[in-house]
Amino acid sequence: MKDRLRSARTVVPSRRPRPRQTEISERRRIIVMVALALGGFAIGTTEFVSMGLLPLIAQDFGIEENQAGHVISAYALGVVVGAPVITALTGLVPRRRLLLLLMVAFTAGHVIAALADNYALLMAARFLAGLPHGAYFSVAGLSAASMAPPGQRGRAVAFIGMGLSVATVAGVPAAQALGQAFGWSAAYLLVAVLGLATFIALWFLMPHMTRMAPTSALTELGALSRSQVWLTLGIGTVGFGGMFAVYTYISWTMTDPGRAGIDIGWMWLVLMAYGVGSVLGNWFGGRLADRNLEYGILFALVMVAVVLTAFYFSSVHPVAGTLNFAFIGFFGASLVPSLQIRLMDVAGDAQTLAAALNHSALNLANAGGAALGGAVIAAGLGYSAPALAGAGLAVAAIAIWFPAVWLRRRARIR
Structure with a gap:
């Protein structure tokens, strides 16, 4: 009987344990x-x-x-x-x-x-x-x-x-x-x-x-006491608002007879151009973050301001407006990896909460940018005007970047 039970146990396969992250290959x-x-x-x-x-x-x-x-x-x-x-x-x-x-x-x-x-x-x-x-x-x-x-x-x-x-x-x-x-x-x-x-x-x-x-709830909440975390979140919330101010109303902007005037049936191409720009921008942003984190953020914000301003003028032409919209997706997406890495660096032991807050900031930017764009349109300034308002938000984010970098460098010197 014991031999039978022993043989049965040997037949049952044991669960293969998951490897540790230090034990896995590059592939x-x-x-x-x-x-x-x-x-x-x-x-x-x-x-x-x-x-x-x-x-x-x-x-x-x-x-x-x-x-x-x-x-x-x-x-x-x-x-x-x-x-x-x-x-x-x-x-x-x-x-x-x-x-x-x-x-x-x-x-x-x-x-x-x-x-x-x-x-x-x-x-x-x-x-x-x-x-x-x-x-x-x-x-x-x-x-x-x-x-x-x-x-x-x-x-x-x-x-x-x-x-x-x-x-x-x-x-x-x-x-x-x-x-x-x-x-x-x-x-x-x-x-x-x-x-x-x-x-x-x-x-x-x-x-x-x-x-x-592992970290405790108290440790994670410690991220909220760090000024650099709040400054980084501020850069993301304000800087991304401009993109959403344009994206939310892009269908009306590009189909407006007074602007590009494209047929609604071609809007899928406009949105796909933005998506392709985002894919390439995300790839570029990862390398930008590894090369120079702080100046990578500044470069992305400056370019967001530039392409949003350019969109105000290029949106009168279907091809130029579509290409410009792709560049908005490119430089906007290039900002995300740098902000995520910066949050990880300034959060100390509370990296998980800080990194998660980045996505809260982006969704606040979504809501705030859409509200700003709607207010500008409601004021009678036209469907392309949210692009200029968005460029203003990018400039405001740059204004937050300067004290954030200066304070961080000052803390390192001390």
Whole structure:
């Protein structure tokens, strides 16, 4: 009997333990980063696809389109709330496990959204889906930086962000087409499938992040006491507002008979140009961050101000306006890796919360930029005027950059 039990135990295969991050090869590291970027692709798809689904949602629930637009606000609110709260309270959770839990919540939110039969449930589902957004990018970016070879942190963080940029080129159009063909819920179901695919990939590929020490909630909240964290967040919130001031109203700007006057049927090409610019800009921004972090931020902000100003004039021509819009995406995306790395550097032991707050800042920039652009248009200044207002925001961000760099250098000298 004992021999039979012993032989049975030898037949049952034991679970193969996941390797530590120090035990994986360079090839395995790149594959892991692709899996992490897939999560960014899913998040990027859901962040932008709702804008094109609003007419379908409004028609399905019998509400006005401006009320349907609250599903975008609900998601953004989830990001703003979830980023600091989740990262502050999960400092003791192993990073691999946390990434898996975040993908579970993200996927569940989209399954509920796809099955929602009333507006209130859809709003709640969008809020739930937004909660893991900032925390995922924070933990994924820090994990990528922790695994990266010396001198390649910026490129590693940019690689994770590449998933979001690629989503604007491929994921959003695919989900949009699916929503148009089979109803808005099909688009959210596609995102749920992407979330599930990310979970499966991370389950089998993600190593244990043994170099990422656990932190307490008190330690993470310590980031809020650092002036450099607030200054960096200020640069991102103000500097990115200009891009969203233009992006939010780009359809009206480019189809306005008094400006470019292109046919609405060609707007997909304009948006794709922005997406391609974002992909290339994200790649460029990673190398910019590795070359010179502080001056990389300044260069990106200056160029954002330049291309936004140029868009005010080029938006009268369909080709020039489209190319200029691509450059807005390029230089805007090139700013993200540098800001993320700077937050990691100035946050001390509270890197997770600081990195997550970067995405809260970007969503505040989204809301603030859209509000500013709307106010400028409502004042009768035209659909191209938000570009000049956005350029002003980029200049304001540059004004924040100077004291931020000066104070940081002064602290090092001491």
